[in-house]
Amino acid sequence: KAGVTQTPRYLIKTRGQQVTLSCSPISGHRSVSWYQQTPGQGLQFLFEYFSETQRNKGNFPGRFSGRQFSNSRSEMNVSTLELGDSALYLCASSPSVGGSTDTQYFGPGTRLTVL
């Protein structure tokens, strides 16, 4: 079974631009979560989607948004990029939402650099 895929793997943008990242979960998985990873802040939860609905949201400004499609693929968008948005963005999928036994499976991440 194919793993979680993320595209693109690397992105370079300038301040003020916007960016869209894509995530395809493992086949059959309905939950997709997004995380931002930086050396200073570690792994921070952005949001989680299940069946096209946002289930949980982390403490990020409204410039960060996401959506999920009927095939469970998910996109996240960051508008008006700032230098501090430079990070590795990780997507994770799981079979369902929450529950004590769910495991999250991570993609390789998208490395975003904002100049």
Next chain:
Amino acid sequence: GNSVTQMEGPVTLSEEAFLTINCTYTATGYPSLFWYVQYPGEGLQLLLKATKADDKGSNKGFEATYRKETTSFHLEKGSVQVSDSAVYFCALSDNYGQNFVFGPGTRLSVLP
């Protein structure tokens, strides 16, 4: 709210040394506990997990036991290899459909 605390890194060991990375948690109810590993340039991979008290998760020589009385899930390996050099994250998932909570990560370097 839920939280995970890990020992400060980096941890530097010689090959074949014994490894312990401490992890403690705060959570309501009975969360599931996980260790993830991140190799350079890659995403996170599940290393092991435990879903109830006294469960022991194990994989690739690594072990961790879910200790509810001490709210801990320490990672151990009897003999580390250079290939174990990576960042290790302790995490929990509660029973209430909330998102995963990760610890800050502990960087392990194993020298030949």
